[in-house]
Amino acid sequence: MSNIAITDAGPSTAAKPLLTRLGAGFVSRLVIIVPYLWLLFFFFIPFIIVFKISLSQSAIAMPPYTPVLDFTDGISGFFAGFRELSFDNYVWLTQDALYFKAYVTSVIIAAVSTILTLLVGFPIAYGMARAPATIRPTLLMLVILPFWTSFLIRVYAWIGILKPEGLLNQLLLSLHIINQPLIILNTYTAIFIGIVYSYLPFMVLPLYSSLEKMDYSLIEAAKDLGCPPTAAFWKITFPLSLPGVIAGCLLVFIPAVGEFVIPDLLGGSQTLMIGKTLWNEFFANRDWPVSSAVAVILLLLLIVPIMLFQQAQARAQEQDK
Amino acid sequence: MKSLGSIRRDFAPWNDPNAKPYIQFENVTKKFGEFTAVNNLSLTIFEREFFALLGASGCGKSTLLRMLAGFEEPTAGRILLDGQDLRGIPPYRRPVNMMFQSYALFPHMSVEKNIAFGLKQEGMPAPDIEKRVAEMLKLVKLEQFAKRKPHQLSGGQRQRVALARSVAKRPKVLLLDEPLGALDKKLREETQFELMDLQQNLGLTFVVVTHDQEEAMTMADRIAIIDKGEVMQVATPAEVYEAPSSRFVAHFVGNVNMFEGKVAERAANTTRITGTTGAQIVVENSTDSKAGSDIVFAIRPEKIKVTSKKPADAVNALEGEVYDVAYLGDMTVYHIRLDDGQIIRASALNAARVTEDPLTWNDRAWVSFRPDAGVVLTR
Numbered sequence: 001m002s003n004i005a006i007t008d009a010g011p012s013t014a015a016k017p018l019l020t021r022l023g024a025g026f027v028s029r030l031v032i033i034v035p036y037l038w039l040l041f042f043f044f045i046p047f048i049i050v051f052k053i054s055l056s057q058s059a060i061a062m063p064p065y066t067p068v069l070d071f072t073d074g075i076s077g078f079f080a081g082f083r084e085l086s087f088d089n090y091v092w093l094t095q096d097a098l099y100f101k102a103y104v105t106s107v108i109i110a111a112v113s114t115i116l117t118l119l120v121g122f123p124i125a126y127g128m129a130r131a132p133a134t135i136r137p138t139l140l141m142l143v144i145l146p147f148w149t150s151f152l153i154r155v156y157a158w159i160g161i162l163k164p165e166g167l168l169n170q171l172l173l174s175l176h177i178i179n180q181p182l183i184i185l186n187t188y189t190a191i192f193i194g195i196v197y198s199y200l201p202f203m204v205l206p207l208y209s210s211l212e213k214m215d216y217s218l219i220e221a222a223k224d225l226g227c228p229p230t231a232a233f234w235k236i237t238f239p240l241s242l243p244g245v246i247a248g249c250l251l252v253f254i255p256a257v258g259e260f261v262i263p264d265l266l267g268g269s270q271t272l273m274i275g276k277t278l279w280n281e282f283f284a285n286r287d288w289p290v291s292s293a294v295a296v297i298l299l300l301l302l303i304v305p306i307m308l309f310q311q312a313q314a315r316a317q318e319q320d321k
Numbered sequence: 322m323k324s325l326g327s328i329r330r331d332f333a334p335w336n337d338p339n340a341k342p343y344i345q346f347e348n349v350t351k352k353f354g355e356f357t358a359v360n361n362l363s364l365t366i367f368e369r370e371f372f373a374l375l376g377a378s379g380c381g382k383s384t385l386l387r388m389l390a391g392f393e394e395p396t397a398g399r400i401l402l403d404g405q406d407l408r409g410i411p412p413y414r415r416p417v418n419m420m421f422q423s424y425a426l427f428p429h430m431s432v433e434k435n436i437a438f439g440l441k442q443e444g445m446p447a448p449d450i451e452k453r454v455a456e457m458l459k460l461v462k463l464e465q466f467a468k469r470k471p472h473q474l475s476g477g478q479r480q481r482v483a484l485a486r487s488v489a490k491r492p493k494v495l496l497l498d499e500p501l502g503a504l505d506k507k508l509r510e511e512t513q514f515e516l517m518d519l520q521q522n523l524g525l526t527f528v529v530v531t532h533d534q535e536e537a538m539t540m541a542d543r544i545a546i547i548d549k550g551e552v553m554q555v556a557t558p559a560e561v562y563e564a565p566s567s568r569f570v571a572h573f574v575g576n577v578n579m580f581e582g583k584v585a586e587r588a589a590n591t592t593r594i595t596g597t598t599g600a601q602i603v604v605e606n607s608t609d610s611k612a613g614s615d616i617v618f619a620i621r622p623e624k625i626k627v628t629s630k631k632p633a634d635a636v637n638a639l640e641g642e643v644y645d646v647a648y649l650g651d652m653t654v655y656h657i658r659l660d661d662g663q664i665i666r667a668s669a670l671n672a673a674r675v676t677e678d679p680l681t682w683n684d685r686a687w688v689s690f691r692p693d694a695g696v697v698l699t700r
Contacts (some may be wrong), residue, residue, distance in 0.1 A: 220392055221425035223412040225439030225490065235438075239429050 047299070054292035055085040065289050089293040099277065099294065103301065106274040109188065109263075110256035113195035117252050118245065120196055121203035125244075126237075128204070129211035140208070143201050155194055155265050162190050162266070186268030194262040199255065203248040210244030211237070254302055274298055326559025333557075334367040335543060342401075343368040343526055344389070344494065349398035351384050351550075358384040360550040361398070371520050371527045373541035375534060375574075381550035382530045386496050389528065390419045403493065413442070418492035422499040424483035426471040432482050433458065433467040439490040457485040460519070477508050484516075488523060495520075497529040501536060513539045534574050538562070546570050562621070567700040571619045578625070578665050578695075580618040584610050591692055594618055598661035602637045605693040620695030625667035627655050628687050629678050635689035641665070643684045655680065657688050 056065040067081035093099045128139045146154060161167045162185040169181040184190050214237065222232040238245075260275035267273070274294065281291035334340035344366040351359040358381045366372045374382040387393045388400060391412035400407045407415065418439070426435055433454050440450045458464045461481035471479055480503065487495055500516065501509045517540050520527050531537050537544045538558040546553040546561065546569075553573075554566040565571035568579070582596040587610075593603050594616060604618050631638050644664060645656035650671070657665045665688050680686055 215423060215425065217421050217423050217425040218427060220390075220412070221419075221421055221427070222438070223392075224390055224417075224419045225486070226413045226442035227438075228411075228413050231442075236427060 047296075050292045051296055052085070053288055054089055054290075054296050055087065056289045057084070057086075057088070058287045058289050063288070064286050089289050090297070092290060093293055093297065098272070099274075102272045102274045102277040103297070105272050106257050106259075107301075109191060109195075109273060110253050110259070113192050113199070113256050114249050114253045116192055117196045117199055117203045118249060121200055121207055121248065122241075122245075124200075125204045125207035125211055128208050129214070130216075136212075143204050143208075147201065151198065152261065155198065155261055158190070158194055158197065158266060159185060162193065185266065186270075188267065188271070190266040191263050191271065191273075194266040195252075195256050195259060198262065199252040202251040202255075206247035206251065207241060207244040210241045210247075214240050250306065254306075257302060258298055324559075325563045326557070328559065330542070330557060332369070332542060334370070335365070340367055342366070343370070343403060344528070345401040346385070347399050347401065349385075349388065349395045349400060351381070351388060351393060352396045358550055359388075359395075362550065362552055363398075364545060364552060364555065366526065366528060368526055369524055371517065371540055371542045372529070373537035373544045374528065374530045374547055375537040375544050376532065376547035377573075378532055380547045382547045383498060384550075385547070386419070386498055386528065386530045389494070390417055390496055391415045416493040417496055418487040418490055418494075419496040419498065420483050420487040420500055422502060424471075424479050424503075426479060426482055426486070428471055431468050431470055432463060432474070435471070435482055436486045436489050439486065443490065453489060457489050460488075461485045476503055476505075477512070480504060480512065484519070488519070488525065491523070492525070494526045494528060497527060499531055500529060501533075502531075509536070510539075516540060538574075546573060548573075564696055565619065565698070568617060568619070568698055571696075571698065576622050576666055577619050578622065578667075580620070580663075582616060582618070584612050584614050584616050587612060592616075592697065596661065596663075598663065600639055600659070600661055602639075603692050604637075604695065604697060610697075610699060615699075617698045618695050619698055620690055622654070622666045622668040623652075623670070624690055624694040625665060626689045627657060627667045627669060627680065628689065629680060629684060631687045632689045635687075636692055638687050638689040639665075640685070640687055643680050643682055643686050646680065646682065655686070657686055659688070 052069065053065055056067060058064060059066045067084045069078055069081045071078055073080070124143075128136060128143075131139055159166070163169075164181040164183060164185070166185070168184070169178075172178045173181065184193070218236050218240070219229075219232050222236050223229065227235060258275045258278075259273065260279050263271045263273040263276050264279070278291050278294045278298070281287050281294060285291075342365040344364075346362055346364040349359055349362050350357065360381075362381075362385070364385075374385055376382045384393060388395055389402075389407075391407070391410060394408065402415075402417070427438065430438070436454045436457050437450050440453055445453070454467075455464075458467055461484060463478060463481055463485070466474060466478060466482075471482065474482065480500070484500070487497075497516075501512055504512060513536060516527075529537070529540065538561075541558060543555060543557055544561050545555045548569060554561060554570045556564070556566075561570060561574050565574065565577075571577045571579075580594065580596055580600075580602060582594040582602075584592055585595040585601065586593040591603050591605055592610070593601060595601055602618065610616055626632070626635075631640070639659050641657045641659035643655060644658040647654045652668050652670050655667045655669070657667060659665060667688055
């Protein structure tokens with residue numbers, strides 16, 4: 001049908017809609033290009049720089065590594081520098097058990113804190129979603145409120161609460177619940193408390209948005225069909241809030257793995273987390289290439305499972321349709 | 322034998338003084354804060370009855386249903402099911418199931434999982450569940466949609482899944498909250514008859530909440546008209562329509578003309594009424610109102626005849642002018658402005674293709690009706 005129309009009407013009329021189509025395609029492509037450009041300039045290019053540094057050797061110089069790839073010696077100098085790049089730093093990471101331990105500890109600490117944050121955040125989000133619609137904006141505001149104070153100051157404040165002569169111990173001592181102060185500061189417990197506290201809003205907000213959308217008559221329907229309230233929660237509410245649970249867990253887990261401030265301030269000097277190791281390599285040892293290698297591995301460690309997970313989810317959605 | 326309406330009903334336990342009531346609301350009151358949703362209401366429903374709660378939105382009919390399901394507890398009074406007081410029994414232990422207005426299908430489960438949900442809670446063995454689910458799917462004609470998720474179904478299919486899910490457990494009573502509210506007109510009419518067949522075949526007691534009088538009239542054995550948390554009338558569809566107990570019911574169900582007036586003279590079977598504007602009519606079915614007391618005669622439009630000349634044998638004939646005509650295909654609706662100013666709505670069934678005595682706007686016309694064509698209301 002369309003073939004006949006084109007031959008009959010001639011190329012001039014056929015070309016016009018084609019042009020408009022191209023124009024529309026160009027605009028919609030431009031809209032998509034913006035985030036891609038953002039990613040290119042603020043993620044991909046910095047990543048390439050870090051990756052290149054991770055392939056260099058540490059040096060007492062400015063910048064503190066060689067080779068520096070530039071064109072002062074012309075194209076041949078650039079390629080000569082290129083040949084000096086090696087994976088030595090990555091080999092080094094496997095040879096010193098410190099790094100492996102730091103990665104594993106970080107992942108474990110992040111995983112445990114994520115679960116703890118979920119356990120604390122779910123009831124909060126559930127309560128907010130079931131609250132009268134009139135007070136929900138206020139509750140939401142209260143969740144976001146801590147962001148208005150500096151993150152660093154809030155973590156410092158926890159030192160005042162958790163230290164042996166701090167507020168918590170004073171309270172428990174005065175209530176005669178304990179006889180001697182609890183040692184919380186500079187332990188893993190303090191790190192967990194710090195991470196759960198700091199990242200709670202990132203868990204609560206996605207959970208709230210998925211719970212708030214849920215139709216409460218589903219719970220009534222489950223009860224009506226003979227399901228007691230707790231079973232109804234596990235069979236209906238929880239599965240339906242899974243997208244929120246996953247989003248919240250990723251939002252907490254990813255930054256928690258690389259967390260540096262909280263283990264440094266609350267966990268004391270002996271805690272071994274990859275963020276702190278990275279900081280030490282960079283600022284204390286001034287070994288930019290090794291710290292870059294640590295950062296690249298950390299990135300792969302986080303990105304690969306997330307990408308696999310997202311792919312699985314997309315496939316599940318495809319099957320649903 | 323004469324009867325109200327055109328249907329003879331053989332199933333009428335409400336007329337049998339020895340029939341055992343199945344569901345009883347006894348002086349039930351429900352308050353939400355200051356608001357009284359249900360006010361000292363009593364109601365009896367019999368086994369295998371198709372019972373409709375009809376009323377405008379906010380009249381308390383849904384609250385009645387939710388109290389029966391166990392989602393709300395009465396503030397005062399009690400509800401009995403098969404002789405058992407339901408107070409304190411949570412919804413998941415009541416032998417009733419509800420079909421929700423929103424259908425409330427579990428979006429993360431397939432059609433068959435939705436239907437099997439209640440059976441699994443009961444602890445039914447897996448092979449039996451499978452058999453029952455297959456049976457239910459066949460009943461609602463959705464066999465080939467068993468593996469679909471609710472969002473992949475049309476509105477009508479979803480409604481049938483909700484129905485299958487709520488009857489799968491064979492409840493003593495099925496509660497239906499506006500079951501056809503979300504369907505388009507044609508589908509709604511089909512589904513009404515399907516629901517009636519289903520109720521007959523399964524032998525269940527149905528309590529349906531609706532604001533659609535046609536739906537209630539079509540399906541129900543009896544209708545309770547609810548207004549402001551109180552029962553206005555409980556009767557068969559024919560009684561509600563032909564013998565409404567009050568002006569509210571007469572107005573709420575169908576169209577009606579009201580002659581306001583005073584009792585002029587009472588004979589053995591008939592009452593002569595003088596209208597507020599002086600017109601005189603004679604009616605049967607009168608109450609024992611004394612001469613001079615205020616009275617209303619309510620008559621349905623289809624019981625009024627419209628003619629261009631005064632009918633010779635008519636007891637009641639009033640003259641006026643055609644104010645509006647609407648041809649609807651199956652019938653024609655006339656609005657006649659009587660000479661005293663009152664506007665009468667009359668409708669004529671177009672039983673023949675050709676009309677002998679056609680009328681048009683501003684024609685002189687007579688309206689006439691038999692003395693037993695309407696009811697006298699005092700409330």
